[in-house]
Amino acid sequence: MAGSLMTSHSDSRKRRAEIAHRVASPKQDFFEKCTVMGCGRPTRRAAGTGLNGNFCTYHGQRKARFGSPVAPAIRATELSPYVKTALAWIRQHRADPILSLVLLSLRGLLDGAGPVDPVMNLKRRSAKYRAKVAFARLREAGVKPERLLAIHLGVAALVEDDADSHRICEFRIVQTAKAMHRLASGTHRRWDFPLPNGTIAPAEMHVYPKSSGRVLRVMGEAAEEICDLITSRERDTIRRLKREKHGPHPSQVPGWQPAWRRKLAAARGL
Numbered sequence: 001m002a003g004s005l006m007t008s009h010s011d012s013r014k015r016r017a018e019i020a021h022r023v024a025s026p027k028q029d030f031f032e033k034c035t036v037m038g039c040g041r042p043t044r045r046a047a048g049t050g051l052n053g054n055f056c057t058y059h060g061q062r063k064a065r066f067g068s069p070v071a072p073a074i075r076a077t078e079l080s081p082y083v084k085t086a087l088a089w090i091r092q093h094r095a096d097p098i099l100s101l102v103l104l105s106l107r108g109l110l111d112g113a114g115p116v117d118p119v120m121n122l123k124r125r126s127a128k129y130r131a132k133v134a135f136a137r138l139r140e141a142g143v144k145p146e147r148l149l150a151i152h153l154g155v156a157a158l159v160e161d162d163a164d165s166h167r168i169c170e171f172r173i174v175q176t177a178k179a180m181h182r183l184a185s186g187t188h189r190r191w192d193f194p195l196p197n198g199t200i201a202p203a204e205m206h207v208y209p210k211s212s213g214r215v216l217r218v219m220g221e222a223a224e225e226i227c228d229l230i231t232s233r234e235r236d237t238i239r240r241l242k243r244e245k246h247g248p249h250p251s252q253v254p255g256w257q258p259a260w261r262r263k264l265a266a267a268r269g270l
């Protein structure tokens with residue numbers, strides 16, 4: 001690694017050449033077609049447009065942004081009863097020493113994140129640096145450690161409950177970070193919109209800046225490292241409490257059909 005600072009320019013040129021070489025390589029180390037069932041598009045590697053030997057352009061980008069090539073992103077409304085349940089559980093278990101340790105570590109993560117760097121300064125910074133700024137932004141927005149843990153618990157419980165979801169660590173990590181990121185960033189406006197019939201309708205606008213998949217992964221991993229002490233132990237408790245208070249997840253109600261079957265039925269016009 002010595003001298004790596006001096007040679008960064010020729011390094012990046014070398015890396016570009018190496019990537020171009022690998023894209024054009026005749027080695028049969030890739031799938032011809034995207035591995036998502038029913039997709040059928042060529043992988044980027046097979047099309048000669050990139051290195052991804054598992055997915056087409058669309059599913060590759062989707063995986064980068066959402067943590068899964070297929071699972072739908074978790075919606076705020078869907079997550080909300082889980083986070084509420086987790087917050088109530090946290091409040092009732094203040095005396096738990098492991099819980100105290102986790103909350104203290106999350107406080108350290110927020111306080112140690114340094115100053116908030118304005119968005120304009122972030123373009124060329126590393127994912128690690130941008131993840132730190134994202135935590136600093138959460139701290140400045142007054143987000144408490146309890147809420148971060150509640151999101152981690154809530155996403156884990158929801159992913160486990162939702163039969164349509166993708167139960168892989170990466171999806172959970174990215175979705176957790178996305179939900180945390182949502183707490184601090186964005187423009188939210190609300191105003192009253194007068195209708196022609198004389199009544200007033202409330203109008204809302206929510207704009208979130210896009211967060212890159214890499215930043216979300218770093219954020220999510222930092223949270224995972226701390227929160228998993230509690231989440232691995234209490235996830236099923238949160239699932240049970242949420243079910244008792246807010247009812248079962250739609251995918252656990254009799255007669256529910258998985259997404260692929262609903263899509264198939266729609267395509268056949270049933």
Ligand SMILES: [Zn+2]
Pocket residue numbers: 034035036039040041055056057058059
């Ligand atoms: Zn595909």
